Amino acid sequence: MENQILIPKSSLEFLHKLKANNNKPWFEANKTKYLVELNHIENFAGALLQELSKTDVLETVSGKKSVYRIYRDIRFSKDKTPFKTFWGGSFTRATAARRGGYYFHLEKGNSFFAGGFWGPNAADLKRIRHELNLDAEPMEKILQSESFVKTFGTLQGETLKTAPKGFDVNHPAIDLLRYKQFLVIKRFTDEEVLSPLFLEQALDACKNMRPFFDYMSEVLTTDINGASVL
Numbered sequence: 001m002e003n004q005i006l007i008p009k010s011s012l013e014f015l016h017k018l019k020a021n022n023n024k025p026w027f028e029a030n031k032t033k034y035l036v037e038l039n040h041i042e043n044f045a046g047a048l049l050q051e052l053s054k055t056d057v058l059e060t061v062s063g064k065k066s067v068y069r070i071y072r073d074i075r076f077s078k079d080k081t082p083f084k085t086f087w088g089g090s091f092t093r094a095t096a097a098r099r100g101g102y103y104f105h106l107e108k109g110n111s112f113f114a115g116g117f118w119g120p121n122a123a124d125l126k127r128i129r130h131e132l133n134l135d136a137e138p139m140e141k142i143l144q145s146e147s148f149v150k151t152f153g154t155l156q157g158e159t160l161k162t163a164p165k166g167f168d169v170n171h172p173a174i175d176l177l178r179y180k181q182f183l184v185i186k187r188f189t190d191e192e193v194l195s196p197l198f199l200e201q202a203l204d205a206c207k208n209m210r211p212f213f214d215y216m217s218e219v220l221t222t223d224i225n226g227a228s229v230l
Contacts, residue, residue: 005047100213136173157181
C-alpha cells in the first residue's frame with residue numbers, strides 16, 4: 001500500500017490527558033496541541049477513505065469531514081463533561097442501494113472499527129426478519145465464513161429474550177431472528193493502532209464487512225417478493 005500514514009502515540013496520549021482534564025479551561029490551554037493531533041487523525045481517515053473508495057462507492061468526500069466533532073452535546077445528558085475522549089468518525093456509503101456504513105473509534109485501550117445497523121427502523125427490522133424467517137442460510141453462510149469469523153468473531157447487537165412477535169420460538173434461525181441490532185465490530189490493540197500496518201488492517205476490516213453489507217442491501221432494497229423498492 002502506497003499510503004503509510006501513521007497515527008502517532010501522541011494522538012492517543014492527548015485523549016488520555018483530556019479524559020483526566022475534561023474541562024474547557026484545560027482544553028483551551030491545549031487547543032494548539034489538539035489541532036495537531038486532529039490533523040493526524042484526519043490524514044489517516046483521508047488515506048483510508050482513498051483506499052476504501054477503490055472498492056466501494058462512498059458519499060463521504062474527505063477525511064476531515066469524516067471525523068466527528070470533539071465537543072459533546074450535553075443538552076439532554078446527565079454527564080456534563082464537555083468533550084469526547086475518543087477520536088470517532090464514519091464513512092457513509094452512497095445512494096439508497098448501498099446500506100450500512102463504516103465507523104471508527106480510536107481511544108487508548110478501546111479502539112475498534114464497526115459497521116452495520118445500530119437502530120434499524122420498524123420497517124427495516126420487519127423486512128430483515130421476514131427474510132431470515134424464509135431463508136437464513138445466506139446470512140448464516142456469511143457469518144460462518146472464514147474472513148468474517150477471523151475478523152469479527154460473531155454478529156453483535158441487542159437481542160430479544162424470546163422470539164419476536166409473529167415468529168416461531170422453535171425456528172432454526174431463532175438466534176438471528178432475536179436480533180434488534182446487527183453490528184460487526186473489529187477491535188484493535190494500542191500496538192496495532194500505532195503500527196505502520198494499521199491502515200492496511202483497518203482497510204481489511206472494512207472490506208470484510210462488505211458481504212454482510214451487500215446481503216443487507218439486497219434485502220432492504222427489495223420487497224418480500226424480491227422486487228426492487230427503489
